[in-house]
Amino acid sequence: MKVVSVINYKGGVGKTTLVSNLAAYAAAQGKRVLMIDLDPQMSLTLSFVTLEVWKDRYAENKTLRNFFNAIKTGMTPPDLSQLVIPISGEPSFDTIKLDLISSHLELIDIDLTLASLITAPMAELLAIKFMQYYNQLRFALARLKDKYDLVMLDCPPNFYAVVKNAITASDYCLVPAKMDYLSSLGVGQLQDNLDKYIQEYLSNLNIYNQNKFAGAPDYQPIATKILGVVPMMVEIQKKQPVAANAVFINQLKDQDNLYIFKWVRNNTTLFGSVPSGGVPVVLSCPKLTSYMTWRTVIKPELEELGQEFLELAEI
Numbered sequence: 668m669k670v671v672s673v674i675n676y677k678g679g680v681g682k683t684t685l686v687s688n689l690a691a692y693a694a695a696q697g698k699r700v701l702m703i704d705l706d707p708q709m710s711l712t713l714s715f716v717t718l719e720v721w722k723d724r725y726a727e728n729k730t731l732r733n734f735f736n737a738i739k740t741g742m743t744p745p746d747l748s749q750l751v752i753p754i755s756g757e758p759s760f761d762t763i764k765l766d767l768i769s770s771h772l773e774l775i776d777i778d779l780t781l782a783s784l785i786t787a788p789m790a791e792l793l794a795i796k797f798m799q800y801y802n803q804l805r806f807a808l809a810r811l812k813d814k815y816d817l818v819m820l821d822c823p824p825n826f827y828a829v830v831k832n833a834i835t836a837s838d839y840c841l842v843p844a845k846m847d848y849l850s851s852l853g854v855g856q857l858q859d860n861l862d863k864y865i866q867e868y869l870s871n872l873n874i875y876n877q878n879k880f881a882g883a884p885d886y887q888p889i890a891t892k893i894l895g896v897v898p899m900m901v902e903i904q905k906k907q908p909v910a911a912n913a914v915f916i917n918q919l920k921d922q923d924n925l926y927i928f929k930w931v932r933n934n935t936t937l938f939g940s941v942p943s944g945g946v947p948v949v950l951s952c953p954k955l956t957s958y959m960t961w962r963t964v965i966k967p968e969l970e971e972l973g974q975e976f977l978e979l980a981e982i
């Protein structure tokens with residue numbers, strides 16, 4: 668099982684769109700896929716489940732809030748398999764294994780509470796709390812490793828406790844970004860923050876292991892890597908990105924430690940309307956008026972990106 672966090676703390680760059688389309692593509696290739704919505708905005712959840720159904724069936728006992736609430740109150744969190752919502756109900760989903768764990772608006776509070784719990788007067792105590800709280804999602808996902816080939820985490824646009832849990836649990840980070848000045852700057856900042864967090868984790872692990880008492884839980888190091896950047900909402904003319912986007916794609920390509928995926932072209936008609944139908948663009952055309960564009964351009968490009976992702980992540 669590979670765990671991939673889709674992350675960029677710049678808002679509106681296509682994280683949720685990328686998770687839903689890559690997860691659906693992987694499932695359509697026969698992979699067993701779990702999507703986890705970590706964003707209190709619930710965009711991923713509402714891309715597959717209507718708000719009415721969510722309120723009716725899941726809001727109370729079947730969201731990630733139940734998991735993090737238990738952690739917040741020092742209780743044993745429910746097994747993630749109890750929170751899984753199988754994605755079905757559409758012909759596109761009949762033959763594929765695609766599951767979702769829903770988010771909840773109250774995850775905003777949980778983030779702040781968790782952060783306040785990870786404080787302590789002494790380094791030894793802080794190291795224990797740091798390991799305990801930031802490894803919760805990782806331990807819970809490890810129990811699902813025989814059930815899924817791919818877990819995709821849709822991260823909110825920040826770098827708080829829930830996102831740090833996601834990074835700790837992940838093999839890779841995938842970074843969707845718009846190809847403009849500020850967004851390309853954001854990629855560099857994200858790399859720095861990721862490196863800083865990994866260093867902070869490893870130094871706390873060191874302190875923890877030096878003061879470990881018999882019977883205390885074992886924690887593993889982390890080496891989460893940025894798998895690559897996906898240029899999102901790229902303007903294409905004559906089959907090539909327009910100059911305004913190309914300059915930033917090339918700038919990122921010049922960085923020798925960064926892989927740049929094939930782009931996702933800008934198409935508001937298709938990507939803007941999708942969530943209402945509950946089926947990602949890669950699986951079905953949301954607007955018949957755009958059927959030919961979908962059939963001959965958008966779907967093949969998303970499938971090509973999906974294949975590139977599965978190969979690079981060795982899924």
Ligand SMILES: Nc1ncnc2c1ncn2[C@@H]1O[C@H](COP(=O)(O)OP(=O)(O)OP(=O)(O)O)[C@@H](O)[C@H]1O
Pocket residue numbers: 677678679680681682683684685706708710822823824899900901931932933934935936938939940
């Ligand atoms: N290729 C595209 N072309 C046009 N519009 C797109 C494309 N991809 C995504 N969008 C639209 O851009 C908006 C933002 O996309 P999305 O919600 O996936 O971003 P996000 O990074 O998850 O945002 P947030 O930071 O709020 O979680 C949505 O309205 C979506 O429909």
Ligand SMILES: [Mg+2]
Pocket residue numbers: 682683684706710711821
């Ligand atoms: Mg989102």
